[in-house]
Amino acid sequence: MIGVSRIIVALDSERGDKLSLWLNLVDSLCGRVAGFKFGLPFLLQYGLDGLRASRLLCDNMFIADLKLADIAPIMVNTVSLISDYIDAIIAHGFTGFRGGLDRLKEYLDSISVKLIVVASMSHPGSMDVIDPSLDRIMDVILKVNPWGLVAPATRPEIISMLRSRGLKYKILSPGIGVQGAKPGDGLRSGADYEIIGRFITRAPNPIEVVDSINLEHSMILEGKN
Numbered sequence: 001m002i003g004v005s006r007i008i009v010a011l012d013s014e015r016g017d018k019l020s021l022w023l024n025l026v027d028s029l030c031g032r033v034a035g036f037k038f039g040l041p042f043l044l045q046y047g048l049d050g051l052r053a054s055r056l057l058c059d060n061m062f063i064a065d066l067k068l069a070d071i072a073p074i075m076v077n078t079v080s081l082i083s084d085y086i087d088a089i090i091a092h093g094f095t096g097f098r099g100g101l102d103r104l105k106e107y108l109d110s111i112s113v114k115l116i117v118v119a120s121m122s123h124p125g126s127m128d129v130i131d132p133s134l135d136r137i138m139d140v141i142l143k144v145n146p147w148g149l150v151a152p153a154t155r156p157e158i159i160s161m162l163r164s165r166g167l168k169y170k171i172l173s174p175g176i177g178v179q180g181a182k183p184g185d186g187l188r189s190g191a192d193y194e195i196i197g198r199f200i201t202r203a204p205n206p207i208e209v210v211d212s213i214n215l216e217h218s219m220i221l222e223g224k225n
């Protein structure tokens, strides 16, 4: 029996894609996934109209992946422009607490939008600067107290380490499919959700892929895999 889905589909359009392609995807996957993450390509290509049109089709968790890393007033101003259509936004942890994530979190709490903070990234370059600073980023995260963290399925030991600290934050793990991790790698290491983009959105039959990942996830969660 398949329970609640742990898939968040990353919607990153490519230049020239028609909005209808993405709206059809949102419509067809809405009942099968936990939510959708709207990347900058989608937001720049289709603007708030694209987001609004998606919202009309689906009431799942919508995450704006703005990867905010600015001073607080600019982050607050940015979020205020999009907050009507989303449930959560992603910001970078390295931005720091004072004058950055502190006031962003206060603002998001006041409008009931969730904050998701990037702890570590899925690409190899994350090991240059971000990962060596992970302890300090975690200090920031503990002060900010976000709803969720992003940690990479491509380096599952980071997810396990974060989970072993007994933190209550949701862990969202990208890096599945095209970036090399396999569906289930994030959940098996302790993540709550897997963020999956092209592996689903560019598949000939996205519904089939989603159904098979949901099945795999439910087996992991039931301890059978």
Ligand code: XMP
Pocket (backbone or CB within 6 Å): 010, 011, 012, 037, 039, 065, 067, 090, 118, 120, 121, 122, 123, 150, 151, 152, 174, 175, 176, 177, 178, 179, 195, 196, 197, 198, 199
């Ligand atoms: P693919 O197509 O590779 O897309 O499955 C992955 C999606 O996840 C985003 N991404 C990240 N977001 N921290 C984040 O906050 C990360 O480490 C990270 N790695 C990938 C990427 O923007 C795309 O939407």
